[in-house]
Amino acid sequence: MADLPPLREVIAKHGLSASKALGQNFLFDAQLLDRIAAIPGDLQDKAVLEVGPGPGGLTRALLKAGARVTAIEMDKRCLPALAELGEAYPGNLRVIEGDALKLDHNDLMGEPYAVVANLPYNVGTALFTRWLSGESWPPQWTSLTLMFQLEVAHRIVAEAGSGTYGRLAVLAQWRSTAKLAMKVHRSAFTPPPKVMSAIVYVEPGEMPGGVSARMLERVTEAAFGQRRKMLRQSLKGVPGALEVLASLGIDSQRRAETLSVDEFVAIARALS
Incomplete structure (x- = not known):
């Protein structure tokens, strides 16, 4: 494990603050981040895709767990902090500057990969539906461990007949298993969002036959x-x-x- 300064010091050093326009909320609690990184199981030498790493709080936890991380970040302000993290874990962190909605994740990764991300609120649902869509199945990703607003998380795992059941639930459950893995209090974030959050864990299952x-x-x-x-x-x-x-x-x-x-x-x- 690399000897790294506290994340708050890194943010202060680089003059970073969460951007409301980019849907950012930073997590500083190292124990919480380690718990999130543990949800998909053993990540030792596993390929992991992270979207919106920001200053690298969750990235640290993933690297500490032994993952080989590809992080997509469109906020140029965060790139120097991520570069320092890459120096601390040589060869295990690749940072791609760009918009995750415009990149081909399978081509980018080139091998089976887990997705672990504290998704920016403004693109979370769009990315989620993209990972779950398409005719090709099973997908190249092996699991999705994703932070959402609690309301969205409930919609993903909802059962028929409930008020939150809708397209997201059907999309997430017809050929995958989806569960609410952990709730995250708004006070865990800087700045605190107005709503609670939750981690949803999704694993691909069998594709029903004869269905487009x-x-x-x-x-x-x-x-x-x-x-x-x-x-x-x-x-x-x-x-x-x-x-x-x-x-x-x-x-x-x-x-x-x-x-x-x-x-x-x-x-x-x-x-x-």
Whole structure:
């Protein structure tokens, strides 16, 4: 383990402060960061992708756990602090300056990798849906360990029939397992956000046969896009959907939040 100065000293040295525009909130608690880094299991010599490392608090914990980290950071102010961290762990930290939404993560990593990140709030959901989308499965990533606002975390792990159940839950659960691994109090951050946060852990599972991911996305987008309406209204713009509901014995007067993940998969399979 490298002998590093406290993170607060590094931030003060480089004159860093969390950018609201970039959705940044810094974590200083080393024990908490170590607990987050431990969630995906043994990281010794494992490839890890981190998005939005900021001054490198979680990056330190990942490197300390033995990971080979590729960190994507678009805030130029943080690059000198990350460079110093890279010098302390030679060969184990690669920093890519850029926008994670515009980069091909699989090409960047070139091997199976875990994603561990305190995601910037303003891009978290977009990145999450991107990692879970696409026809190719299993994905190149082996697990996702991600910090979200608690409200978003609840939406990801929600069960059918609950008020938070929606597209995110179906996307996260139809061919993966998703669980809320840890809640993080707002006071753990600098500056403290207005809301609580949580870590969600996702592992890819088996891909159901005969289902197009794009079709499932289309069906859930239509169904939850008008979630207050009955399926006969919300799905009428999807060709063949109403006939499929009838053939599957799904009452078209139900609303989207009452359908299980398996029922959405069955609809998408029939339409695929």
